[in-house]
Amino acid sequence: DADVTQTPRNRITKTGKRIMLECSQTKGHDRMYWYRQDPGLGLRLIYYSFDVKDINKGEISDGYSVSRQAQAKFSLSLESAIPNQTALYFCATSDTRQGYTDTQYFGPGTRLTVL
């Protein structure tokens, strides 16, 4: 089984709809991240969470919200989806027990299309 899972893997929705993307991990990592990727570009950080009670905005958080329901679960919500939020979304985890380097491990991604 995959260590980092994302659901759904693909989603098509309409402008104005609320949508939630979910991320679960079995790695026991404390930190979790949400990124988006637009065609031909690298990943950009939306939100990150160092633990259940510590959630922080990344570089492109407008239009998004998150919830860290448990150490293993981190959800990303689009309150009112718009077409320019069409993108690939990736969840990642990292473990500070490794020390400063805390390498990030990525999920398989969710392809979201907003019509």
Place this chain on the structure above:
Amino acid sequence: DAKTTQPPSMDCAEGRAANLPCNHSTISGNEYVYWYRQIHSQGPQYIIHGLKNNETNEMASLIITEDRKSSTLILPHATLRDTAVYYCIVRGAYKYIFGTGTRLKVLA
């Protein structure tokens, strides 16, 4: 946060070494260099990272210049499955800053 510069694309013959350069001239003393790759639209896959010393693992080698302003990822014997976009990332306290990467094409 330090930014990285990579060539947009490279070709490599199958079985030969692939050398992917990265410039990170504004890197700070405590920032690590990480390399990931992304095959098609899959999640980025961790390859290797380093601070000052050269590093090697089962996937690749990382050569960091003495002034730490540039590095090279070496895939010693490239295969067709190594065709991917390779990202060089300078990592500060927690954050990865992705550039647009190098699209490596391994040719049969």
